[in-house]
Amino acid sequence: MSGLAPIEPVLLSRRGKPDSASIETYLEDGGYASWKKVLGGAKSGEWTPAKVTDLVKASGLRGRGGAGFPCGMKWTFVPPKEKRGDKPVYLLCNADESEPGTFKDRLLMEMDPHQVLEGMMLASFALDVKHAYLYIRGEMVHVAELLNKAVADAYAKGFLGKDVLGSGRNLDITIHRGAGAYICGEETALIESLEGKRGHPRIKPPFPAVSGVWECPTVVNNVETLCCVKHILDRGPEWFKSIGRNEKNTGPKLYCISGHVEKPGVYEAPLGVSWNTLLAMAGGVKGGRKLKAVIPGGPSAAMLTAKEVENLPMDFDGVAAAKSMLGSAAIIVMDETTDIPKAVTSIAKFFAHESCGQCTPCREGTPWMHKMLKRIVNGEGKKTDLDLLLQIAGQMGNGMTICVFADAAIAPVLSGITKFREEFEAYVAKSNHPDFALAAPEDLTNKVADRTAAGIHS
Amino acid sequence: MAKVTVDGKVVEVPNDANALEACRAAGVDVPHFCYHPRLSIVGQCRMCMVEVEGVPKIQASCTVPVRDGMVIKASTEKALAARNATMEFLLINHPLDCPICDQAGECKLQDNAVGAGLPVSRTSEPRRQFPGYDRTPIGPHVIADMTRCIQCTRCIRFCEEITGTGELTFVERGGHTFVWTHEGRALDNDLSACAADVCPVGALTTKEFRFRKRVWWLDKTRSVCDGCEIGCNMSIEHRDRIVYRTLPRVQPAVNDFWMCDYGRFRAEDLNRQDFLKPEIRVAGSDARKQTNWGEALDVVKIAIDRARNEEKNIASKGRVLVLGSARLTTEENWLLKTLFEDSLKVGTPEFVVDKGPKRRIKNKVDGWIYGTEAAPNSRGCEAAGLKRNRPGDGSALDLLLSKKSFSSSSPAVLYIADAAFTERANDLEFVLLLRQASVLIVHARVKNALTDAADIVLPSAPLSGKEGTFVNAKGRVQRVDTAIMSPPVVRTDLEILLHLGGRWDLLDTRWTARDVFENMQASVAGYEGLAWDSDAVVGNPPSISPAAAYDVLGLERDPDVEVFSRPSVAAPDRRS
Numbered sequence A: 001m002s003g004l005a006p007i008e009p010v011l012l013s014r015r016g017k018p019d020s021a022s023i024e025t026y027l028e029d030g031g032y033a034s035w036k037k038v039l040g041g042a043k044s045g046e047w048t049p050a051k052v053t054d055l056v057k058a059s060g061l062r063g064r065g066g067a068g069f070p071c072g073m074k075w076t077f078v079p080p081k082e083k084r085g086d087k088p089v090y091l092l093c094n095a096d097e098s099e100p101g102t103f104k105d106r107l108l109m110e111m112d113p114h115q116v117l118e119g120m121m122l123a124s125f126a127l128d129v130k131h132a133y134l135y136i137r138g139e140m141v142h143v144a145e146l147l148n149k150a151v152a153d154a155y156a157k158g159f160l161g162k163d164v165l166g167s168g169r170n171l172d173i174t175i176h177r178g179a180g181a182y183i184c185g186e187e188t189a190l191i192e193s194l195e196g197k198r199g200h201p202r203i204k205p206p207f208p209a210v211s212g213v214w215e216c217p218t219v220v221n222n223v224e225t226l227c228c229v230k231h232i233l234d235r236g237p238e239w240f241k242s243i244g245r246n247e248k249n250t251g252p253k254l255y256c257i258s259g260h261v262e263k264p265g266v267y268e269a270p271l272g273v274s275w276n277t278l279l280a281m282a283g284g285v286k287g288g289r290k291l292k293a294v295i296p297g298g299p300s301a302a303m304l305t306a307k308e309v310e311n312l313p314m315d316f317d318g319v320a321a322a323k324s325m326l327g328s329a330a331i332i333v334m335d336e337t338t339d340i341p342k343a344v345t346s347i348a349k350f351f352a353h354e355s356c357g358q359c360t361p362c363r364e365g366t367p368w369m370h371k372m373l374k375r376i377v378n379g380e381g382k383k384t385d386l387d388l389l390l391q392i393a394g395q396m397g398n399g400m401t402i403c404v405f406a407d408a409a410i411a412p413v414l415s416g417i418t419k420f421r422e423e424f425e426a427y428v429a430k431s432n433h434p435d436f437a438l439a440a441p442e443d444l445t446n447k448v449a450d451r452t453a454a455g456i457h458s
Numbered sequence B: 001m002a003k004v005t006v007d008g009k010v011v012e013v014p015n016d017a018n019a020l021e022a023c024r025a026a027g028v029d030v031p032h033f034c035y036h037p038r039l040s041i042v043g044q045c046r047m048c049m050v051e052v053e054g055v056p057k058i059q060a061s062c063t064v065p066v067r068d069g070m071v072i073k074a075s076t077e078k079a080l081a082a083r084n085a086t087m088e089f090l091l092i093n094h095p096l097d098c099p100i101c102d103q104a105g106e107c108k109l110q111d112n113a114v115g116a117g118l119p120v121s122r123t124s125e126p127r128r129q130f131p132g133y134d135r136t137p138i139g140p141h142v143i144a145d146m147t148r149c150i151q152c153t154r155c156i157r158f159c160e161e162i163t164g165t166g167e168l169t170f171v172e173r174g175g176h177t178f179v180w181t182h183e184g185r186a187l188d189n190d191l192s193a194c195a196a197d198v199c200p201v202g203a204l205t206t207k208e209f210r211f212r213k214r215v216w217w218l219d220k221t222r223s224v225c226d227g228c229e230i231g232c233n234m235s236i237e238h239r240d241r242i243v244y245r246t247l248p249r250v251q252p253a254v255n256d257f258w259m260c261d262y263g264r265f266r267a268e269d270l271n272r273q274d275f276l277k278p279e280i281r282v283a284g285s286d287a288r289k290q291t292n293w294g295e296a297l298d299v300v301k302i303a304i305d306r307a308r309n310e311e312k313n314i315a316s317k318g319r320v321l322v323l324g325s326a327r328l329t330t331e332e333n334w335l336l337k338t339l340f341e342d343s344l345k346v347g348t349p350e351f352v353v354d355k356g357p358k359r360r361i362k363n364k365v366d367g368w369i370y371g372t373e374a375a376p377n378s379r380g381c382e383a384a385g386l387k388r389n390r391p392g393d394g395s396a397l398d399l400l401l402s403k404k405s406f407s408s409s410s411p412a413v414l415y416i417a418d419a420a421f422t423e424r425a426n427d428l429e430f431v432l433l434l435r436q437a438s439v440l441i442v443h444a445r446v447k448n449a450l451t452d453a454a455d456i457v458l459p460s461a462p463l464s465g466k467e468g469t470f471v472n473a474k475g476r477v478q479r480v481d482t483a484i485m486s487p488p489v490v491r492t493d494l495e496i497l498l499h500l501g502g503r504w505d506l507l508d509t510r511w512t513a514r515d516v517f518e519n520m521q522a523s524v525a526g527y528e529g530l531a532w533d534s535d536a537v538v539g540n541p542p543s544i545s546p547a548a549a550y551d552v553l554g555l556e557r558d559p560d561v562e563v564f565s566r567p568s569v570a571a572p573d574r575r576s
């Protein structure tokens, strides 16, 4: 009995139902049962915030937003009432979904908005939240409208507002539209943006759980994570844990498969499903061509070669073992016809465009890498370019910046050039660049060392 | 306090210090751009990278709060490589045209490029430009050139956190990010030029100083602004007898890092070359003639002696009325009082001080310090024993100004030590009231209605040409130094009074401001126990908290702070 056996859709169980976004059909399908159950038992003490948190902890649910952080553990970082005093706790549902190739949260919100809202309600109960926000990517105007309607319906049915379902508890949900910036998906940038400021990631610590939006304890969770919470409350942590590769990678997972496959789309499978199974679900490589590379978790994740991805368990730890990351599970499939240098250039353009611009290495490094890559694929590369690119990328990440955007921006460049170097070299070989006298990067390293030895560094 | 080890050296720093401050306290220079001691920490420039023991990743030291027992490694290969990297990133898009940049010589980017950074450039990509956002005024004083901006946000934070006016913001994103004013606004607040001070590079410069002088040619003299009684500590920066600019000098107990635009741009005033010459009225005529100092002072003595003799005869008080000025130093006002009241016994000198616009400066010790007067030293006048005039107080000056006394009781001599002691000195009606005196004697920096009406004009030096002390709003005694020797025809008010006193053998003409200071100390409240030579004489020193003590420690090492290593041209030898 493997947790990897094919499953009935959970998060997508209502996909394809007529009018699935309406509150009526949601209620017909048993929606809001957990919310009623929890609130109904709140007065008697049968249901307490701690109990909900414990269930989520027991389920092994890891955040679906990218980092895979254990959800229940994150919730326990919120200081207890004695410590936080009068400060309210906020729940922010991260629906900024902007990682290229990621389109699962949008599907969840479009298809089944009440599932998202119920997840937010249950998490709010667990965290003692009186006001939760859903921060939605600016471009998704129609989804925001749909969510606003869903929220209004939930108020009308008494699932939100004052004294919800006679429980004596209040809960408000506000849908907040971003202005269209990828970086606002980073949780502290999201918080700044929600406060009405530029989306600049904050220095951590303090972490949002201690001081987040308006300096109050704040939990940021991804849309899919919160949907999972609803199902954990519906069916229990044991059921949730029965799905998935192992104790650390549990539950159903949405995979966004795009690129060179026969049937691109969102697929639901147990977390940790093998690469080969997933590829088969998506109908295999387009036109039966050969697989060249796979981006397993959005452009922020290092590329994997066809060989590396073979039979790889597609979960947080499985992909990490292959020195990449599952991220948002945005799987971009590239077949043998793909020009990797061009693909890397296109990704580099995205990151240069989306850097928030606070930190020097990221603000300056991302456009620099893009300019060089563009030059290379335009046939003006220099022999020294590839090593220089690796060196630039090597000095942007690992603590050099405030947030991990820079680490994300260098992953495709580093992995692309190391794993497909011949393709880049082919471009440089054809180059008509005069290759004017520039010392090779190695020489510079020596000069730096000389200067250091001579005590020129302060 | 936390004990922190930096490169093997143990220092104690306050618990709220960060690792960068700890490094500086330990004498280890860690280059930085966005960190500023008075602005919030943003950790954006990524220049101050160090290693912290037990933390695997490299850290921006300004963002790391100190912990007792923390071990910082600021000079490891990894740390230097990280700073190299940041420096390289900063320079790939920088115009690198220091020869035509006005910040050259006091530019953090230049300084840090020498300390960290590659010897050659590895980029061959086209450099970023900001057409339309270069060399453009963004306010009455500040000119912005975004090609030079390093996006450190110091200026933005200054306008948000110090002035609270928030004119500036980041515009655009990523590599296109630049600083500008919010739509429809100008960088126009009381302290706007300080934004150019905090800017580490040549992106913000002041219209007034831009391209006037290469900074390395400037001599710096410590002084105090005489715009109001806050008494912002400032540096007069000059060369060849021209004041090119005045800059705030860091003083946590007064102006901290700041000074107001009004005070700063008074430098223009210091440069006025229309000095007066000693003049005396030709007997029985409307005209005055130029004379030499000897004759001028002789005539002053004669006029005063005659009035004193008359006073004996008709036994009326107030025949010689003396006006000091809150614009003069305490030493000068004290000489007035010693000479006229104590020695010549003609009554207590009075002074009038105009109300000025309300000014305020944020500082570390008081939060805010306020100024309401149009002169720097009313407290010094009072301490020296002068009488503050209040309308209706029945004093000699009050009688004169109330117009009823145009009679034999009008003063025979009105001696005004500062012809610009009030705004009204340009108001003819007011001058006529003063003119009721038989003989009107004035010290004057430049011509005004009052000097036109005077019988004897004694030309005096501007602030930049004298030394002495002022007492500020908080009772702090602060010294100004001579930046520029005035032309020989001009004397400081102190010299004028010493030489006048010398006419009766009452004062020693060889005295310097320091001698006066030391002689008056015992009798002037607030001056007891002070030393002329202590760094800007400090009166009633605020009790120094550990944080403030650290502050002083830190500031000594702050490259933002002017280092007065170079003696000013006019420094008297006694002070060396």
Ligand SMILES: Cc1cc2nc3c(=O)[nH]c(=O)nc-3n(C[C@H](O)[C@H](O)[C@H](O)COP(=O)(O)O)c2cc1C
Residues within 6 Å of the ligand: A062, A063, A064, A065, A066, A067, A068, A069, A071, A074, A094, A095, A096, A097, A098, A099, A182, A183, A184, A185, A186, A187, A188, A220, A221, A222, A223, A225, A226, A403, A404, A405, A408
């Ligand atoms: C550059 C960047 C972009 C991100 N974008 C998103 C996003 O669009 N949606 C999301 O849920 N999380 C995003 N994240 C992750 C969030 O910071 C955060 O970890 C997540 O929302 C936490 O939710 P979870 O614990 O439920 O996964 C992003 C992180 C980074 C560094």
Ligand code: SF4
Residues within 6 Å of the ligand: A183, A200, A201, A354, A355, A356, A357, A358, A359, A360, A362, A363, A401, A402, A403, A404, A405, A406
């Ligand atoms: S790493 Fe990039 S995106 Fe993240 S805070 Fe720094 S500049 Fe902004």
Ligand code: SF4
Residues within 6 Å of the ligand: B148, B149, B150, B151, B152, B153, B154, B155, B156, B179, B198, B199, B200, B201, B203, B204
């Ligand atoms: S203008 Fe100057 S102070 Fe402002 S962000 Fe740019 S470099 Fe920093």
Ligand code: SF4
Residues within 6 Å of the ligand: B225, B226, B227, B228, B229, B230, B231, B232, B255, B259, B260, B261, B262, B263, B264, B359, B360, B361, B371
């Ligand atoms: S606040 Fe007063 S003392 Fe300070 S600079 Fe302005 S006028 Fe001068």
Ligand code: FES
Residues within 6 Å of the ligand: B020, B031, B032, B033, B034, B035, B042, B043, B044, B045, B046, B047, B048, B060, B061, B062, B063
């Ligand atoms: S000084 Fe520390 S990051 Fe700028």
